[in-house]
Amino acid sequence: GAGVSQSPRYKVAKRGQDVALRCDPISGHVSLFWYQQALGQGPEFLTYFQNEAQLDKSGLPSDRFFAERPEGSVSTLKIQRTQQEDSAVYLCASSPIGLSGSYNSPLHFGNGTRLTVT
Amino acid sequence: AQKVTQAQTEISVVEKEDVTLDCVYETRDTTYYLFWYKQPPSGELVFLIRRNSFDEQNEISGRYSWNFQKSTSSFNFTITASQVVDSAVYFCALRAQGGKLIFGQGTELSVKP
Numbered sequence: 001g002a003g004v005s006q007s008p009r010y011k012v013a014k015r016g017q018d019v020a021l022r023c024d025p026i027s028g029h030v031s032l033f034w035y036q037q038a039l040g041q042g043p044e045f046l047t048y049f050q051n052e053a054q055l056d057k058s059g060l061p062s063d064r065f066f067a068e069r070p071e072g073s074v075s076t077l078k079i080q081r082t083q084q085e086d087s088a089v090y091l092c093a094s095s096p097i098g099l100s101g102s103y104n105s106p107l108h109f110g111n112g113t114r115l116t117v118t
Numbered sequence: 119a120q121k122v123t124q125a126q127t128e129i130s131v132v133e134k135e136d137v138t139l140d141c142v143y144e145t146r147d148t149t150y151y152l153f154w155y156k157q158p159p160s161g162e163l164v165f166l167i168r169r170n171s172f173d174e175q176n177e178i179s180g181r182y183s184w185n186f187q188k189s190t191s192s193f194n195f196t197i198t199a200s201q202v203v204d205s206a207v208y209f210c211a212l213r214a215q216g217g218k219l220i221f222g223q224g225t226e227l228s229v230k231p
Binding site: 033041045048059089093104107108109110111112 | 219
Protein backbone atom coordinates (compact mmCIF):
# COMPACT_ATOMS: atom_id res chain seq x y z
CA GLY A 1 0.00 0.00 0.00
CA ALA A 2 1.00 3.62 -0.49
CA GLY A 3 2.81 5.44 2.26
CA VAL A 4 2.60 9.10 3.23
CA SER A 5 3.08 11.26 0.17
CA GLN A 6 4.28 14.86 0.24
CA SER A 7 4.51 17.38 -2.56
CA PRO A 8 6.39 19.16 -3.85
CA ARG A 9 9.61 17.37 -2.97
CA TYR A 10 11.58 20.60 -3.27
CA LYS A 11 10.39 24.19 -3.19
CA VAL A 12 12.41 27.35 -3.68
CA ALA A 13 10.68 30.58 -2.73
CA LYS A 14 11.80 34.17 -2.73
CA ARG A 15 11.54 35.94 0.59
CA GLY A 16 8.04 37.30 1.00
CA GLN A 17 6.31 34.71 -1.17
CA ASP A 18 3.56 32.46 0.09
CA VAL A 19 3.97 28.68 -0.19
CA ALA A 20 1.65 25.70 0.22
CA LEU A 21 2.91 22.23 1.08
CA ARG A 22 0.70 19.19 0.60
CA CYS A 23 0.47 15.95 2.55
CA ASP A 24 -1.46 12.84 1.53
CA PRO A 25 -1.55 10.54 4.57
CA ILE A 26 -2.04 6.83 4.48
CA SER A 27 -5.68 6.14 3.66
CA GLY A 28 -7.83 5.80 6.75
CA HIS A 29 -5.27 7.25 9.13
CA VAL A 30 -6.94 9.35 11.79
CA SER A 31 -3.96 11.32 13.08
CA LEU A 32 -1.82 13.68 11.03
CA PHE A 33 1.23 15.58 12.24
CA TRP A 34 3.44 18.28 10.71
CA TYR A 35 7.06 18.64 11.75
CA GLN A 36 9.80 21.09 10.79
CA GLN A 37 13.38 19.81 10.52
CA ALA A 38 16.17 22.35 10.23
CA LEU A 39 19.52 21.25 8.83
CA GLY A 40 21.37 19.04 11.29
CA GLN A 41 18.53 19.06 13.81
CA GLY A 42 15.83 16.71 14.93
CA PRO A 43 12.25 17.22 13.74
CA GLU A 44 10.28 19.80 15.72
CA PHE A 45 6.53 19.45 16.20
CA LEU A 46 4.35 22.03 14.46
CA THR A 47 0.73 20.89 14.60
CA TYR A 48 -1.58 17.89 14.96
CA PHE A 49 -4.93 16.93 13.41
CA GLN A 50 -7.34 14.23 14.47
CA ASN A 51 -9.52 13.79 11.41
CA GLU A 52 -10.43 17.35 10.38
CA ALA A 53 -9.97 18.86 13.84
CA GLN A 54 -6.74 20.70 14.60
CA LEU A 55 -6.22 19.69 18.21
CA ASP A 56 -2.76 21.11 18.80
CA LYS A 57 -1.04 23.97 16.99
CA SER A 58 1.32 24.89 19.78
CA GLY A 59 4.40 24.33 17.63
CA LEU A 60 3.55 26.74 14.84
CA PRO A 61 6.32 29.37 15.07
CA SER A 62 4.26 32.38 14.05
CA ASP A 63 0.90 33.43 12.67
CA ARG A 64 2.44 33.21 9.20
CA PHE A 65 2.05 29.43 9.48
CA PHE A 66 -1.36 27.92 8.88
CA ALA A 67 -2.44 24.30 8.45
CA GLU A 68 -5.72 22.73 7.44
CA ARG A 69 -7.23 19.31 6.83
CA PRO A 70 -10.78 20.16 5.76
CA GLU A 71 -12.04 16.66 4.92
CA GLY A 72 -9.94 14.71 7.35
CA SER A 73 -7.58 13.30 4.75
CA VAL A 74 -5.25 15.55 2.72
CA SER A 75 -3.57 18.35 4.66
CA THR A 76 -1.96 21.58 3.53
CA LEU A 77 0.64 23.59 5.42
CA LYS A 78 0.72 27.19 4.26
CA ILE A 79 3.46 29.66 5.04
CA GLN A 80 2.78 33.30 4.27
CA ARG A 81 5.43 35.91 3.58
CA THR A 82 8.26 33.40 3.81
CA GLN A 83 11.46 34.34 5.62
CA GLN A 84 14.92 32.83 5.34
CA GLU A 85 14.55 31.19 8.75
CA ASP A 86 11.65 29.17 7.33
CA SER A 87 14.14 27.19 5.22
CA ALA A 88 13.87 23.60 6.43
CA VAL A 89 12.46 20.20 5.58
CA TYR A 90 8.77 19.95 6.41
CA LEU A 91 7.74 16.43 7.35
CA CYS A 92 4.24 15.04 7.48
CA ALA A 93 3.35 11.91 9.45
CA SER A 94 0.18 9.93 9.97
CA SER A 95 -1.04 7.31 12.39
CA PRO A 96 -4.10 5.05 12.35
CA ILE A 97 -5.03 5.86 15.94
CA GLY A 98 -6.31 9.05 17.49
CA LEU A 99 -5.15 10.48 20.78
CA SER A 100 -8.08 8.95 22.63
CA GLY A 101 -6.59 5.56 21.90
CA SER A 102 -3.19 4.23 22.67
CA TYR A 103 -0.36 6.48 21.60
CA ASN A 104 2.18 3.77 21.19
CA SER A 105 1.38 3.62 17.50
CA PRO A 106 4.46 4.65 15.51
CA LEU A 107 4.10 7.56 13.16
CA HIS A 108 4.54 6.90 9.44
CA PHE A 109 6.53 9.69 7.84
CA GLY A 110 6.67 11.01 4.30
CA ASN A 111 9.88 12.01 2.51
CA GLY A 112 9.30 15.65 3.34
CA THR A 113 9.34 18.89 1.38
CA ARG A 114 12.63 20.76 1.38
CA LEU A 115 11.85 24.47 1.42
CA THR A 116 14.59 26.95 0.56
CA VAL A 117 13.85 30.65 0.95
CA THR A 118 16.24 32.91 -0.93
CA ALA B 119 9.02 19.38 30.53
CA GLN B 120 9.78 16.58 28.14
CA LYS B 121 13.11 16.27 26.48
CA VAL B 122 15.26 13.79 24.59
CA THR B 123 19.03 14.12 24.54
CA GLN B 124 21.37 12.37 22.13
CA ALA B 125 24.78 13.54 23.21
CA GLN B 126 26.65 11.96 20.31
CA THR B 127 26.37 14.21 17.26
CA GLU B 128 28.48 12.06 14.94
CA ILE B 129 29.98 8.59 15.18
CA SER B 130 32.31 7.03 12.66
CA VAL B 131 33.15 3.32 12.70
CA VAL B 132 34.69 0.78 10.39
CA GLU B 133 32.51 -1.95 8.97
CA LYS B 134 31.95 -4.93 11.32
CA GLU B 135 32.52 -2.86 14.46
CA ASP B 136 29.81 -2.73 17.09
CA VAL B 137 28.38 0.72 17.85
CA THR B 138 26.06 2.03 20.57
CA LEU B 139 23.94 5.13 20.17
CA ASP B 140 22.99 6.81 23.44
CA CYS B 141 19.62 8.32 24.33
CA VAL B 142 18.55 9.96 27.58
CA TYR B 143 15.04 11.26 28.11
CA GLU B 144 13.12 13.39 30.59
CA THR B 145 9.42 13.22 31.37
CA ARG B 146 7.18 13.51 34.41
CA ASP B 147 4.60 11.15 32.93
CA THR B 148 4.43 7.62 34.25
CA THR B 149 3.12 6.26 30.96
CA TYR B 150 5.15 7.02 27.88
CA TYR B 151 6.64 5.40 24.82
CA LEU B 152 10.13 5.53 23.40
CA PHE B 153 11.01 5.10 19.75
CA TRP B 154 14.03 4.87 17.50
CA TYR B 155 13.86 6.09 13.91
CA LYS B 156 16.43 5.90 11.12
CA GLN B 157 16.77 8.68 8.56
CA PRO B 158 18.77 7.65 5.49
CA PRO B 159 19.93 10.27 2.96
CA SER B 160 16.58 9.97 1.14
CA GLY B 161 15.07 11.83 4.09
CA GLU B 162 12.26 9.53 5.12
CA LEU B 163 12.08 8.64 8.80
CA VAL B 164 11.92 4.87 9.16
CA PHE B 165 10.47 3.39 12.34
CA LEU B 166 12.78 0.86 14.02
CA ILE B 167 11.38 0.05 17.46
CA ARG B 168 9.09 1.24 20.24
CA ARG B 169 9.13 0.49 23.95
CA ASN B 170 6.58 1.42 26.60
CA SER B 171 7.50 2.68 30.04
CA PHE B 172 6.30 -0.48 31.77
CA ASP B 173 8.39 -2.86 29.73
CA GLU B 174 12.06 -2.81 30.57
CA GLN B 175 12.87 -5.99 28.72
CA ASN B 176 15.73 -5.55 26.35
CA GLU B 177 15.10 -6.52 22.77
CA ILE B 178 17.20 -7.98 20.01
CA SER B 179 16.24 -7.96 16.36
CA GLY B 180 18.91 -9.32 14.10
CA ARG B 181 21.95 -7.05 14.41
CA TYR B 182 19.96 -4.45 16.38
CA SER B 183 19.46 -4.45 20.14
CA TRP B 184 17.97 -1.97 22.57
CA ASN B 185 18.70 -1.44 26.26
CA PHE B 186 15.96 0.39 28.19
CA GLN B 187 16.87 1.40 31.75
CA LYS B 188 14.20 3.37 33.55
CA SER B 189 16.47 4.01 36.54
CA THR B 190 18.81 6.07 34.38
CA SER B 191 16.15 7.27 31.88
CA SER B 192 18.11 5.80 29.03
CA PHE B 193 17.14 3.91 25.91
CA ASN B 194 20.34 2.99 24.09
CA PHE B 195 20.59 1.34 20.69
CA THR B 196 23.37 -1.03 19.63
CA ILE B 197 24.20 -2.18 16.13
CA THR B 198 26.34 -5.31 16.06
CA ALA B 199 28.72 -5.95 13.17
CA SER B 200 27.88 -2.66 11.49
CA GLN B 201 27.51 -2.44 7.73
CA VAL B 202 27.88 0.44 5.28
CA VAL B 203 24.09 0.39 4.73
CA ASP B 204 23.66 1.32 8.40
CA SER B 205 25.02 4.79 7.64
CA ALA B 206 22.24 7.24 8.44
CA VAL B 207 21.04 9.66 11.09
CA TYR B 208 19.34 7.91 14.00
CA PHE B 209 16.74 9.63 16.15
CA CYS B 210 15.47 8.68 19.57
CA ALA B 211 11.97 9.99 20.35
CA LEU B 212 9.55 10.17 23.27
CA ARG B 213 5.76 10.14 23.09
CA ALA B 214 3.84 10.94 26.27
CA GLN B 215 0.75 12.88 27.30
CA GLY B 216 -0.52 14.99 24.45
CA GLY B 217 0.59 12.48 21.89
CA LYS B 218 3.21 14.47 20.05
CA LEU B 219 6.49 12.80 19.31
CA ILE B 220 9.49 14.64 20.72
CA PHE B 221 12.78 13.94 18.98
CA GLY B 222 16.38 14.17 20.06
CA GLN B 223 18.95 16.01 17.95
CA GLY B 224 19.98 12.84 16.18
CA THR B 225 23.24 10.92 15.86
CA GLU B 226 24.85 10.71 12.44
CA LEU B 227 26.41 7.29 12.00
CA SER B 228 29.00 6.78 9.32
CA VAL B 229 30.13 3.22 8.64
CA LYS B 230 33.22 3.04 6.47
CA PRO B 231 34.18 -0.03 4.45
